[in-house]
Amino acid sequence: MSPPPRRFANTHPGVVIGNFPWYEMVWRSLRGDFKPRSEPTGGYAAFAQQWSVPVDHARLAQRQQAPVVTWLGHVSILLQVAGLNVLMDPTLCGFAGPLGRFGAPRRVPAPLAPEQLPPIDVVLISHNHYDHLCYGTLRRLRDAGQSPRFVVPQGLGHWFTQRGMGPVTELNWWEHTEIAPGVRVHFTPAQHWSRRTPWDTNASLWGGYLLEWARPEATDPWRFLFPGDTGYSDDFKAIRQRLGAVDFLALPIGAYLPRDFMKPMHVNPEDAVQLMLDVEAKQSMGVHWGTFMLTQEAFDHPPRDLAAALAQRGIAAERVWLMRHGETRAIAV
Numbered sequence: 001m002s003p004p005p006r007r008f009a010n011t012h013p014g015v016v017i018g019n020f021p022w023y024e025m026v027w028r029s030l031r032g033d034f035k036p037r038s039e040p041t042g043g044y045a046a047f048a049q050q051w052s053v054p055v056d057h058a059r060l061a062q063r064q065q066a067p068v069v070t071w072l073g074h075v076s077i078l079l080q081v082a083g084l085n086v087l088m089d090p091t092l093c094g095f096a097g098p099l100g101r102f103g104a105p106r107r108v109p110a111p112l113a114p115e116q117l118p119p120i121d122v123v124l125i126s127h128n129h130y131d132h133l134c135y136g137t138l139r140r141l142r143d144a145g146q147s148p149r150f151v152v153p154q155g156l157g158h159w160f161t162q163r164g165m166g167p168v169t170e171l172n173w174w175e176h177t178e179i180a181p182g183v184r185v186h187f188t189p190a191q192h193w194s195r196r197t198p199w200d201t202n203a204s205l206w207g208g209y210l211l212e213w214a215r216p217e218a219t220d221p222w223r224f225l226f227p228g229d230t231g232y233s234d235d236f237k238a239i240r241q242r243l244g245a246v247d248f249l250a251l252p253i254g255a256y257l258p259r260d261f262m263k264p265m266h267v268n269p270e271d272a273v274q275l276m277l278d279v280e281a282k283q284s285m286g287v288h289w290g291t292f293m294l295t296q297e298a299f300d301h302p303p304r305d306l307a308a309a310l311a312q313r314g315i316a317a318e319r320v321w322l323m324r325h326g327e328t329r330a331i332a333v
Contacts (some may be wrong), residue, residue, distance in 0.1 A: 006155065007202045010191050011173075011235055017264050018193035018201045033258055034104070035293045038299035047299050048108040052325040055111050057061055059117045059328055067213070067222065067248065067331040071323040072111055074131060074291040075218045077250055078118075079224060082183050082213050087117065087148070088124045088226050088250070089132040090141070096131035096292045103130055104292040107299065111326030114140035120148040122179045124227030127206035128196045131292055138165060151177060151185055155204030159196075173207055174242070182214040184221075188239050190230035192265050204332055210243050215333065222333050225279060226250045229288070232271035236278035248331050249281035249322060253306050254289025257296035266295075269306040273313055283331065285321040329333070 010017070030035065040047040060070065064080040072078060074096075077088040092110040097103015114137050127131050133156075141148075142165055150160050150168045157170040169177050169189035178184050192206040208227035215222050225239070225246045240246070256268035266288075267275055276284050289302040297305075303322050310317055323329065 008155070008194070008205045009202070010193075011189050011232070011238075012191065012233060015191055015231070015233070015264055017191075017231075018195055028191045028261065033261060033296060035296070036298050037296050038298045040091050040298050044107045044299070046320060047140045047290070048325075050200060050324075052108060052111065053327050055116070055326040056110075056328055057116065066333055068328060069248070069285065069323075069331055070328040071285065071325060073106075073108060073286065073325045074289075075126075075226075075228075075252070075287045076286065077226065078103045079211070081211075081222075081224070084121045084180055084183060085118050086124065086179070086211065087120045088209070089126055089136045089228075090114070090117075090123065091131055091134040091138050093134055093136040096134070096294070098128070099132065099136065104294045106292055108291050108325050114138075115144045117141065117144075117146070120146055122185075123148045123150050124185065124209045125150065125152045125156065125225065126190075126208055126226070127153060127192060128159070128204055129194065129229065130196075131294065132229065133159075133196075135163070137266070139163070149179065151179070151187075151209070152188065153207055154203035159204075163175040163203075172205065177291065184212045184214075186210040186212070188225070188227070188243070188245060189235040190228045191233040191235060192229045192231065210239065210246070212243075220244070222247050224248045224250075225281070227252065227275070230263065230267060230275075232275060240279045245282075246281035247282050247333070249276055249284040251276055251281070251284040252288035253286040253320075254297070254302040255295045256302075262295060269302060270312075272306070273309045273315065277313075283321070284319060285323055285329075 067081040075089045079086045154172045157168045160168045173189045176186040188208045195201045211224040212221040229232040
């Protein structure tokens with residue numbers, strides 16, 4: 001018999017997530033903990049229209065040296081930098097769940113299809129939850145002829161090799177890999193958990209990625225942090241201390257209610273602002289909101305609550321971009 005899978009844990013030993021009894025999950029689902037309690041103002045169609053723009057495919061087709069970022073909804077990001085196209089947690093299906101047709105429904109259409117992505121060099125996967133690791137999206141990317149390198153948490157590499165995807169690099173927290181000359185990716189800790197089936201709770205790791213680009217003629221590298229799913233913890237002070245201040249941060253601002261359940265695993269906007277301050281991010285963009293029906297808050301509440309949290313700390317609203325689905329912006333370096 002093969003040995004039982006290793007079980008991973010958060011850096012704080014008292015924070016154990018994922019060991020929910022089945023009856024609690026059924027009760028919470030029936031209570032409505034995993035869907036918004038109200039529609040956004042004007043309804044979902046109006047929200048989708050307000051928060052979407054057509055993708056600039058011609059721009060995405062161009063390789064970029066200075067960083068350019070495109071928000072593809074939820075946590076899915078295309079970062080173009082140093083001549084590379086780096087795709088993070090691509091989830092472009094109509095549902096966040098098994099087979100791309102079960103689970104949390106998508107209420108803002110994906111801004112593009114997987115077949116419309118430019119040539120992808122590297123895919124970064126933060127953990128194995130369905131709203132971050134979407135087989136339907138990755139299968140279509142593979143079937144379109146793309147064969148990027150995958151960088152994934154420890155314990156998750158076999159999932160990709162079994163499906164003919166690779167090459168694959170597994171990383172533990174604080175490990176790094178070179179994805180191109182002068183471009184290094186570190187796997188950073190986060191406070192979360194993992195599960196793909198009822199039998200593999202915390203059998204693979206979770207975390208985020210700090211990408212460093214050694215800019216020509218610059219003393220310090222440019223740093224981009226994609227923290228993945230996380231509750232607030234001292235992990236982010238440790239990231240700042242060990243790897244340096246962050247130039248650009250993909251800041252999770254949604255999926256935070258009900259707080260009694262979500263707090264250990266998902267920051268709310270107030271926690272997110274503290275996370276941003278911990279890593280000393282010069283600029284951020286809001287992610288993990290306004291796409292899938294995952295939690296109780298309405299789709300338009302994260303921007304409202306973020307604005308209040310920023311104002312409370314005396315931080316300019318412009319410090320966190322609220323991009324629209326499909327929008328591309330150049331990042332100042």
